[in-house]
Amino acid sequence: DAGVIQSPRHEVTEMGQEVTLRCKPISGHNSLFWYRQTMMRGLELLIYFNNNVPIDDSGMPEDRFSAKMPNASFSTLKIQPSEPRDSAVYFCASSSGGTQYFGPGTRLLVL
Amino acid sequence: GENVEQHPSTLSVQEGDSAVIKCTYSDSASNYFPWYKQELGKRPQLIIDIRSNVGEKKDQRIAVTLNKTAKHFSLHITETQPEDSAVYFCAANDRGSTLGRLYFGRGTQLTVWP
Numbered sequence: 517d518a519g520v521i522q523s524p525r526h527e528v529t530e531m532g533q534e535v536t537l538r539c540k541p542i543s544g545h546n547s548l549f550w551y552r553q554t555m556m557r558g559l560e561l562l563i564y565f566n567n568n569v570p571i572d573d574s575g576m577p578e579d580r581f582s583a584k585m586p587n588a589s590f591s592t593l594k595i596q597p598s599e600p601r602d603s604a605v606y607f608c609a610s611s612s613g614g615t616q617y618f619g620p621g622t623r624l625l626v627l
Numbered sequence: 628g629e630n631v632e633q634h635p636s637t638l639s640v641q642e643g644d645s646a647v648i649k650c651t652y653s654d655s656a657s658n659y660f661p662w663y664k665q666e667l668g669k670r671p672q673l674i675i676d677i678r679s680n681v682g683e684k685k686d687q688r689i690a691v692t693l694n695k696t697a698k699h700f701s702l703h704i705t706e707t708q709p710e711d712s713a714v715y716f717c718a719a720n721d722r723g724s725t726l727g728r729l730y731f732g733r734g735t736q737l738t739v740w741p
Contacts, residue, residue: 547727558733559671559716572728607670611727614659614720618670 518542520619522608528625534596537622540589541610549616550583550593551607559607565591598626629654631719633732640707641740648735650717651699659720660700661729662691666713674715675702707739 521540529535541548549564563573565585573583580599585591595602603626609616630653640646652660661676677684677691677700684691688707693700704711714734721728 549728559731561728564728566727613727615661615673615676616727616729618663618672620670 520608520610520617522606522619522622524622525620526623526625528627529598530627531599532597533626534594535598535602535624535626537593537606537608537624539591539593539608539619541591541608542617543589545610545612545617546588547611547613547616548585548591549609549611550591551609551618552604553607553621554604562593598624600626602626629657629719629721629730631717631730631732633717633735635735636733637736637738639738639740642707642709644707646704646707646711646737646739648702648715648717648737649699650701650719650732651697652719652730653698654719654722655695655698656722657719660691660693661718662702663716663718663731664713665716665734671716704737707737709739709741712737712739 523538547566550562552560552562562575563583564571568585581595583593605621605623607621608619633650658679662674663671664674665671675686675689675691677693682693688705690703714736716734717732718729
């Protein structure tokens with residue numbers, strides 16, 4: 517099993533640009549979670565899906581953030597337009613109702 | 628929703644000593660409590676978990692205890708080694724939900740000095 521796959525692993529962009537983060541969950545897992553991790557705020561849940569349906573997006577910081585899960589094997593988190601305060605590590609995790617398995621993360625730097 | 632508090636935020640121990648990290652939770656319906664270890668620059672990885680039908684679970688040098696009445700659970704690491712240095716997160720699930728949402732503590736930075 518390849519585990520949760522995320523791409524890109526690192527992203528450097530300029531303020532105002534669109535950023536798209538991608539995630540492939542573990543096959544057979546029906547829940548997918550997007551987290552943001554910073555020193556100041558720790559590990560924050562942004563949004564999670566169950567069976568491809570968004571269940572709770574209350575953690576999405578503002579309208580600049582959007583997430584989709586078009587099928588069971590793919591999800592995206594988009595930031596448009598990006599701002600320097602969006603700089604963080606973004607983790608995707610998947611589960612089948614219990615243990616969550618994290619991807620390697622995307623380290624985002626917005627200049 | 629669930630609220631998970633974790634203490635201490637930092638912990639320094641000498642190699643060979645024991646380390647204990649404590650968490651409390653607010654929702655008595657929570658029934659799954661995992662612990663994650665995150666090394667610098669890496670992803671959080673599950674190291675041990677416990678369900679509400681048991682009070683203690685051990686895996687080599689790591690053990691977790693659960694007190695449902697008091698709504699707290701603890702991670703115990705014995706014979707600590709420098710490679711145990713990392714951030715440890717506790718978590719509790721969402722009211723026994725099968726959707727798998729976890730509420731995480733703020734983390735404990737454990738440093739083991741050789």
